[in-house]
Amino acid sequence: MVYRRTQQVVKRLAARRSAILVAARDAAIEGGMSAVQIAPVAARANVAAGTVYRYFPSKAELISELIVDVSRDELAAIRRAADAAPGPSSALAAAVTTIAVHIVSHRKLAWGILAEPVDVDVSESRLACRRDIAGEIELRIAAAVRAGHLPAQDTALAATALLGALHESLVGPLAPANLDDPIKLRDAVQTTTLLALRAVGVMDARARGLVVQSVLPALPAKMAIGA
Amino acid sequence: MVYRRTQQVVKRLAARRSAILVAARDAAIEGGMSAVQIAPVAARANVAAGTVYRYFPSKAELISELIVDVSRDELAAIRRAADAAPGPSSALAAAVTTIAVHIVSHRKLAWGILAEPVDVDVSESRLACRRDIAGEIELRIAAAVRAGHLPAQDTALAATALLGALHESLVGPLAPANLDDPIKLRDAVQTTTLLALRAVGVMDARARGLVVQSVLPALPAKMAIGA
DNA sequence: ATTGGCTCTGAATAGGTGTTCACTTCTTCT
DNA sequence: AGAAGAAGTGAACACCTATTCAGAGCCAAT
Numbered sequence: 001m002v003y004r005r006t007q008q009v010v011k012r013l014a015a016r017r018s019a020i021l022v023a024a025r026d027a028a029i030e031g032g033m034s035a036v037q038i039a040p041v042a043a044r045a046n047v048a049a050g051t052v053y054r055y056f057p058s059k060a061e062l063i064s065e066l067i068v069d070v071s072r073d074e075l076a077a078i079r080r081a082a083d084a085a086p087g088p089s090s091a092l093a094a095a096v097t098t099i100a101v102h103i104v105s106h107r108k109l110a111w112g113i114l115a116e117p118v119d120v121d122v123s124e125s126r127l128a129c130r131r132d133i134a135g136e137i138e139l140r141i142a143a144a145v146r147a148g149h150l151p152a153q154d155t156a157l158a159a160t161a162l163l164g165a166l167h168e169s170l171v172g173p174l175a176p177a178n179l180d181d182p183i184k185l186r187d188a189v190q191t192t193t194l195l196a197l198r199a200v201g202v203m204d205a206r207a208r209g210l211v212v213q214s215v216l217p218a219l220p221a222k223m224a225i226g227a
Numbered sequence: 228m229v230y231r232r233t234q235q236v237v238k239r240l241a242a243r244r245s246a247i248l249v250a251a252r253d254a255a256i257e258g259g260m261s262a263v264q265i266a267p268v269a270a271r272a273n274v275a276a277g278t279v280y281r282y283f284p285s286k287a288e289l290i291s292e293l294i295v296d297v298s299r300d301e302l303a304a305i306r307r308a309a310d311a312a313p314g315p316s317s318a319l320a321a322a323v324t325t326i327a328v329h330i331v332s333h334r335k336l337a338w339g340i341l342a343e344p345v346d347v348d349v350s351e352s353r354l355a356c357r358r359d360i361a362g363e364i365e366l367r368i369a370a371a372v373r374a375g376h377l378p379a380q381d382t383a384l385a386a387t388a389l390l391g392a393l394h395e396s397l398v399g400p401l402a403p404a405n406l407d408d409p410i411k412l413r414d415a416v417q418t419t420t421l422l423a424l425r426a427v428g429v430m431d432a433r434a435r436g437l438v439v440q441s442v443l444p445a446l447p448a449k450m451a452i453g454a
Numbered sequence: 455a456t457t458g459g460c461t462c463t464g465a466a467t468a469g470g471t472g473t474t475c476a477c478t479t480c481t482t483c484t
Numbered sequence: 485a486g487a488a489g490a491a492g493t494g495a496a497c498a499c500c501t502a503t504t505c506a507g508a509g510c511c512a513a514t
Contacts, residue, residue: 164395199426
């Protein structure tokens, strides 16, 4: 063998792999999963279509890895926000708010990762991703129940329903228009979070307080301006 | 002109058109929208692929009409249930329960009509269908608010979120397994309805009562047996 | 500089599905 | 019965996109 990968080459290969994933994510952010096609993604990453197949065995694998990546970041953000909260109810509110803000920040990506049908089979990774996030919410609901802040309930179903409500009202086809307006967006996030908290049994008055506490810090600065 | 459609022919044409629509609906019930393909649908309806195009200008038109049909039936059922209820809160509970029961009765159809991405552009009719149903729920929420049973709120957003919660927890990928078991199914419908009612601000205790009242009559007999 | 293997390329391939259309079959009217 | 026109047929076509692969270009070691 007269050829060995030098450090420089290893780095270039890794960079290229990452570039392809980034290109795929950008495509999804702009046009949803249906825009994640091999040729356009390859063009974005400045490689030929065939090159993609030197890094990923199939389109399904590429998309799966994309989903896993996005979901990992999302989950980390949720945990960070919830763990920083002073109590179980606040933690739940913070988690819900974090999800809502993430969803509205990249609506097409969220739609693509969560629901948009894709021709390839990514159900496995997509399901796992959803399960992870729902599981985290479930944990937070259960903690609030244990603390006596919420009535006893089927936490798994509640977490699922809660995510469904968030998705539908923030990225679904009936989501309010003009979510580009920071003020409307903030209102939508607040209202949706309030609904979600009430759904699991937080009293209305208390829920309103939790929402105000959790929404403002979670929003990017430019969105909070309208406060 | 030496040829005019006789009554008999008119009838046969109408029957054939209807058969194609029924075939499309059955295909959707069994395998979701992706199973609604021209060749299989034509085979189901006992016609050739080309014949479908003598009745519908394109696949998109066929699917649009399918969506409109299903949605019309759904809306009628919701109104019937809600109008039969004694008061605004009961009406809302009845409407929500009706939707939940319909959804679980034909999960793949519901998924296909509401969310499953399709290659053709049916966004128009799908959106209208969703808007109609959400609008009905919104009306019922607004009535309950006017009656002083619910806190003032953004009724449009609430209706949307409520539908999202129902869909996600009953037909989404994280929906509980074993919904074929009538008892589990009834529990899922009850729990989900309870969540939905609480989300819009019905007090927990009152919500539980409404759910029990509304779920049992709405369930098909075989599902209610476990009561 | 040369050699042997690795990586990249992008045109060609393959498979799947909506749509068309020349032809056949059926229906109506004289 | 025969003619004229409508309805039905299904194989062929068109389009789209994932995937492949033979050859070009690049890299490391001698």
